[in-house]
Amino acid sequence: MWGGYQPSLPKVHNDEKKKSMCSVMEVCHLRTGRWEQKPTTGNPPLGVRGYAAAAIGREIFYFGGYCNHPGCYHNSLYSFNVDTFNWKELSPTTSHHGPMMKNYCDMIAIKVNGEDYLVIIGGSGPSSNNTPKQPGAQYSFDILNQQCNDIHFYKLSTGQWISPTVTGDRPPPIDEFTLTSINNSSAILFGGDTANRDSNNVYILNFTDTSVNCSKLSNPGGSLSSLAGKQQAATAQEIHSVFFLCGFSF
Numbered sequence: 018m019w020g021g022y023q024p025s026l027p028k029v030h031n032d033e034k035k036k037s038m039c040s041v042m043e044v045c046h047l048r049t050g051r052w053e054q055k056p057t058t059g060n061p062p063l064g065v066r067g068y069a070a071a072a073i074g075r076e077i078f079y080f081g082g083y084c085n086h087p088g089c090y091h092n093s094l095y096s097f098n099v100d101t102f103n104w105k106e107l108s109p110t111t112s113h114h115g116p117m118m119k120n121y122c123d124m125i126a127i128k129v130n131g132e133d134y135l136v137i138i139g140g141s142g143p144s145s146n147n148t149p150k151q152p153g154a155q156y157s158f159d160i161l162n163q164q165c166n167d168i169h170f171y172k173l174s175t176g177q178w179i180s181p182t183v184t185g186d187r188p189p190p191i192d193e194f195t196l197t198s199i200n201n202s203s204a205i206l207f208g209g210d211t212a213n214r215d216s217n218n219v220y221i222l223n224f225t226d227t228s229v230n231c232s233k234l235s236n237p238g239g240s241l242s243s244l245a246g247k248q249q250a251a252t253a254q255e256i257h258s259v260f261f262l263c264g265f266s267f
């Protein structure tokens with residue numbers, strides 16, 4: 018477990034104290050339940066709050082996040098190796114290309130035709146001085162931040178950002194939702210915040226190497242009708258079931 022808000026975290030872009038506080042990983046040994054704090058090497062991401070993470074093999078990937086000082090968001094992609102405990106920057110924060118600088122998006126790993134990709138969906142970030150808008154995506158504005166429904170792939174073998182073709186029932190601009198893999202090329206998106214309204218919609222997303230098809234479940238077995246809109250809920254996937262754990266709603 019890494020990062021997150023803590024009261025003593027410096028409200029700065031980068032300094033020695035922030036780097037030192039962000040250069041530890043909290044490790045839970047599942048067999049004993051014991052927590053251990055282990056030092057990391059290399060430079061940790063600056064987007065320490067509201068980032069997205071996904072694992073492939075022995076690497077955990079971290080995208081984006083809020084920098085803990087006003088107006089500063091990231092679209093950097095880092096990998097963290099669980100054997101060496103070393104951070105590596107794969108794609109730096111930039112306003113020129115890739116997903117916008119944002120927090121509260123989500124990320125999963127997919128594997129199509131033997132290639133690994135990371136998929137980054139939605140989130141919210143500054144409405145000015147950000148990356149060019151993705152064609153076909155929507156953005157909802159408020160005074161400082163915008164929510165988006167853009168979808169980007171990152172192809173691990175080449176380091177390329179890819180804008181897939183999106184078909185079907187595309188979710189609206191959304192943040193603070195959950196995204197959970199079903200298998201190598203599909204995922205389930207639940208809940209979140211859309212234009213200041215909490216959502217309890219469920220979407221199934223199917224991926225190829227160049228496209229995403231979205232289908233919205235109209236009435237998922239009737240059972241989800243009892244769920245209020247949830248932000249920051251959790252979903253966990255088992256072989257034939259998806260579990261929904263309560264978040265909060267306003």
Ligand SMILES: [Zn+2]
Nearest residue numbers: 029030084089
């Ligand atoms: Zn910053």
